[in-house]
Amino acid sequence: MxxxxxxxxxxxxxxxxxxxEGQYVVPNGMAYNSYVVKDYKTAVMDTVDRRFxxxxxxxxxxxxxxxxxxxxxxxxxxxxxxxxxxxFLKTYPDATVVASEKAFAMxxxxxxxxxxxxxLIVKEGDTLPLGRHVLHFIGAPMVHWPEVLMTYDAFxxxxxxxxxxxxxxxxxxxxxxxxxARRYYFGIVGKYGAQVQAVLKKAANLEIQAICPLHGPVLxxxxxxxxxLYNIWSGYGVESExxxxxxxxxxxNTKAAVDLLADKLKSKGCPKVVIHDLARTDMAEAVEDxxxxxxxxxxxxxxxxxxxxxxxxxxEHLKEHNYQNRTIAFIENGSWAPMAMKTMKGLLExxxxxxxxxxxxxxxxxxxxxxxxxLEALADELCMDYLQQHGETANxxxxxxxxxxxxxxYVVTSNDGKKDNGLIVxxxxxxxxxxxxxxxxxxxxxxxxxxxKEKGVMxxxxxxxxxxxxxxxxxxxxxxxxxxKFKDTEVLRSDNGLVFLPKYxxxxxxxxxxxYVDLDTHGMFICTVTEARVLxxxxxxxxxxxxxxxxxxxATEGKKGFxxxxxxxxxxGDELPEDFVCPLCKHGPADFEPIA
Numbered sequence: 001m002x003x004x005x006x007x008x009x010x011x012x013x014x015x016x017x018x019x020x021e022g023q024y025v026v027p028n029g030m031a032y033n034s035y036v037v038k039d040y041k042t043a044v045m046d047t048v049d050r051r052f053x054x055x056x057x058x059x060x061x062x063x064x065x066x067x068x069x070x071x072x073x074x075x076x077x078x079x080x081x082x083x084x085x086x087x088f089l090k091t092y093p094d095a096t097v098v099a100s101e102k103a104f105a106m107x108x109x110x111x112x113x114x115x116x117x118x119x120l121i122v123k124e125g126d127t128l129p130l131g132r133h134v135l136h137f138i139g140a141p142m143v144h145w146p147e148v149l150m151t152y153d154a155f156x157x158x159x160x161x162x163x164x165x166x167x168x169x170x171x172x173x174x175x176x177x178x179x180x181a182r183r184y185y186f187g188i189v190g191k192y193g194a195q196v197q198a199v200l201k202k203a204a205n206l207e208i209q210a211i212c213p214l215h216g217p218v219l220x221x222x223x224x225x226x227x228x229l230y231n232i233w234s235g236y237g238v239e240s241e242x243x244x245x246x247x248x249x250x251x252x253n254t255k256a257a258v259d260l261l262a263d264k265l266k267s268k269g270c271p272k273v274v275i276h277d278l279a280r281t282d283m284a285e286a287v288e289d290x291x292x293x294x295x296x297x298x299x300x301x302x303x304x305x306x307x308x309x310x311x312x313x314x315x316e317h318l319k320e321h322n323y324q325n326r327t328i329a330f331i332e333n334g335s336w337a338p339m340a341m342k343t344m345k346g347l348l349e350x351x352x353x354x355x356x357x358x359x360x361x362x363x364x365x366x367x368x369x370x371x372x373x374x375l376e377a378l379a380d381e382l383c384m385d386y387l388q389q390h391g392e393t394a395n396x397x398x399x400x401x402x403x404x405x406x407x408x409x410y411v412v413t414s415n416d417g418k419k420d421n422g423l424i425v426x427x428x429x430x431x432x433x434x435x436x437x438x439x440x441x442x443x444x445x446x447x448x449x450x451x452x453k454e455k456g457v458m459x460x461x462x463x464x465x466x467x468x469x470x471x472x473x474x475x476x477x478x479x480x481x482x483x484x485k486f487k488d489t490e491v492l493r494s495d496n497g498l499v500f501l502p503k504y505x506x507x508x509x510x511x512x513x514x515x516y517v518d519l520d521t522h523g524m525f526i527c528t529v530t531e532a533r534v535l536x537x538x539x540x541x542x543x544x545x546x547x548x549x550x551x552x553x554x555a556t557e558g559k560k561g562f563x564x565x566x567x568x569x570x571x572x573g574d575e576l577p578e579d580f581v582c583p584l585c586k587h588g589p590a591d592f593e594p595i596a
Contacts, residue, residue: 043069158208180216254331305339334364411460465545561595
């Protein structure tokens with residue numbers, strides 16, 4: 001299979017395997033990928049599992065078509081990719097092995113030989129010219145082993161991504177990419193989100209036309225979709241709206257509570273309720289869903305003065321994979337001394353940024369009127385924002401929404417008559433309460449200023465502390481005149497017809513402009529409130545919280561120059577030009593500071 005004119009696929013499908021890494025069910029098998037880059041010199045990218053030595057060597061011979069390989073590049077030393085290094089070198093004795101220093105140390109451990117007489121040690125930033133194809137090596141430590149390198153072919157603009165962007169399933173399996181890629185990611189790579197984020201930042205500087213992973217299909221179309229999912233997954237963000245209920249039940253009473261809660265959640269507008277019976281489900285599927293959705297209900301019987309074993313195993317899987325940034329609720333059952341809730345909460349200690357619900361449910365053997373009322377209260381709390389998102393169930397005159405205003409960060413949405421728009425602002429103030437008047441200041445250079453001045457309406461979305469950096473990138477670092485910031489997004493609308501954000505906000509207010517004040521560089525819009533909804537009790541995102549917890553720390557080590565205080569872009573040079581505009585967030589020199 002040709003990937004490009006000079007890059008060929010030489011991998012194999014494994015339809016015999018039942019458990020990958022001894023634990024993950026793979027009903028559609030696995031693919032072990034290998035690639036050949038043909039030029040003046042020829043490189044082979046990785047080998048395959050030991051059970052497919054001859055099949056792979058046959059594939060390789062066809063791809064090489066009479067050429068002898070000059071290099072074997074070993075990006076990752078896990079045996080399903082490195083098991084045939086020795087067989088390759090016996091077949092092609094003149095080839096040189098190219099790998100990281102740590103990889104050669106692992107070869108010594110695995111095969112008793114680090115090939116000192118025929119090796120080339122490479123590291124981050126090194127290149128390997130093959131002719132017109134020049135391979136650039138990218139360090140990817142702990143994605144998901146410490147020796148990993150990724151490789152970028154600058155000529156064909158192909159990223160060889162090692163285990164990154166891989167998935168379960170043989171290449172001839174007809175199945176959705178995201179489902180099995182998600183399960184693969186959180187099972188195999190998920191613990192190392194920070195390391196994946198670091199690699200994604202490197203990839204952002206590359207022009208990529210194809211991604212060649214070591215498992216799963218070659219990705220050549222809609223790469224933004226795959227990169228976007230990896231950014232969400234590695235940032236421990238919420239991919240899909242919904243609630244997961246994971247439960248254990250001995251005699252069916254806890255299950256009855258779960259079923260009743262699920263019905264209540266659906267009736268209150270929850271778009272997706274996913275239920276896992278932990279004694280029967282694929283544990284990897286349950287873990288995948290816990291990371292996919294933003295809210296998790298843990299329901300368990302008390303067992304041996306603790307928690308049921310399958311629940312303990314599930315929580316340990318979550319903790320092992322760095323579970324964080326989620327809302328957790330509990331249902332416990334106990335006939336005489338309920339301890340499951342205390343045990344489950346204790347098992348989650350150490351997980352970052354977990355929000356525990358105010359309402360939880362305690363069942364004494366079977367459901368009662370009291371525990372049913374507790375389920376109702378829990379459903380109301382979990383679905384507060386869903387109820388408020390829909391016009392027929394929302395309280396549209398909840399003026400406590402004004403209490404969410406502080407020195408925070410907000411997304412102001414508008415519409416120019418053709419498309420929706422939004423921008424980040426940090427100057428929203430309540431100026432009177434009889435009547436309720438809100439002042440919003442917007443820079444005149446922003447397209448939104450022009451639109452709002454012309455149309456006279458806007459929505460102010462109060463960002464909450466769970467908003468990821470991608471929100472600021474989307475609404476703060478690009479102009480709504482040039483891009484559609486809501487493209488491919490399913491939007492929600494308030495009564496004035498404008499968009500409000502479906503997540504990452506705790507309230508929004510619909511405003512009608514009553515007065516405009518010219519402030520030279522900015523315009524101040526004095527507005528009345530026509531609608532106000534509170535969607536959650538999460539704290540408002542302040543400018544300080546954004547700076548300390550959300551904005552990525554700029555990579556300034558060893559650099560001389562200036563760093564943007566808004567987005568972290570680094571300008572290297574002795575002097576910052578007076579007319580310089582940040583290429584990321586479009587802010588000027590006033591928002592830069594010298595690198596200390």
